[in-house]
Amino acid sequence: MDVLVGYATAHGSTRGVAERLAVGLGRAGLKADVRPLEAVDDADAYGAFVLGSAVHNQTWLAPARKFVRENLDLLASRPVWIYSVGMPGALRGPWKRLGPMQAPVIVRSLPAGLSYRSHELFSGVIRASQLPLGGRIRFRLLGGRYGDFRDWAAIDGWAAGIAAELLRA
Numbered sequence: 001m002d003v004l005v006g007y008a009t010a011h012g013s014t015r016g017v018a019e020r021l022a023v024g025l026g027r028a029g030l031k032a033d034v035r036p037l038e039a040v041d042d043a044d045a046y047g048a049f050v051l052g053s054a055v056h057n058q059t060w061l062a063p064a065r066k067f068v069r070e071n072l073d074l075l076a077s078r079p080v081w082i083y084s085v086g087m088p089g090a091l092r093g094p095w096k097r098l099g100p101m102q103a104p105v106i107v108r109s110l111p112a113g114l115s116y117r118s119h120e121l122f123s124g125v126i127r128a129s130q131l132p133l134g135g136r137i138r139f140r141l142l143g144g145r146y147g148d149f150r151d152w153a154a155i156d157g158w159a160a161g162i163a164a165e166l167l168r169a
C-alpha cells in the first residue's frame with residue numbers, strides 16, 4: 001500500500017520529521033511517499049495518509065489546512081494519522097505544560113469533519129531569526145530556548161505504531 005507522508009513547512013524542520021516518518025514506514029515494508037501538501041496532485045493514489053504541518057499561532061499552515069479541506073471526502077474513506085510540529089520541547093519551567101495543552105487547540109482549528117486515528121504533537125526547530133521582535137520577547141518570557149528539539153526516538157516510535165496498524169489491517 002502506498003502511504004502519503006504529507007507536510008507543510010515554513011523553515012524546513014517539518015520536512016525532516018516527514019522524511020523520518022517515511023523511513024520508519026519503509027523499514028516496516030510500506031511504500032511511503034514524502035511530499036509537501038501543496039504538491040500532491042493525485043491524492044486518490046494513496047491508500048493511507050500521514051499528514052502534518054508546522055504550527056504557527058496554534059494552527060497548521062495554510063497549505064496543510066487547504067489540503068485537508070479539499071480532500072475531506074477522500075480522507076474519510078482511508079486511514080489517516082495527523083501530526084503537528086511545534087515547540088513544546090523549547091519551553092521550560094512552569095511554561096512547559098503549555099506545550100502539550102496546545103494539541104486540542106490545534107486539532108479544533110482543522111477543517112471540521114476530518115477523522116483520524118491519532119494526532120501527535122512533536123517538537124521541531126526554533127531559531128531567533130524565525131520570530132519577529134514581539135515573538136522573540138514572548139518566547140523569552142515563556143522561558144523558551146532556541147534549538148533543534150526533534151525527538152527522533154518518539155518520531156520513530158509513532159511511525160512504527162502506524163506501520164503496525166496498517167500491516168495488521
Ligand SMILES: Cc1cc2nc3c(=O)[nH]c(=O)nc-3n(C[C@H](O)[C@H](O)[C@H](O)COP(=O)(O)O)c2cc1C
Nearest residue numbers: 009010011012013014054056057058086087124125
Ligand atoms: C511565527 C511563528 C509562530 C509559531 N507559533 C507556534 C505556536 O503557536 N505553537 C508552537 O508550538 N510552536 C510555534 N512555532 C514554532 C514552530 O512551530 C517550530 O519552530 C517548528 O519546528 C517550525 O517548523 P518548520 O521548521 O517546518 O517551519 C512558531 C514559529 C514561528 C516562526
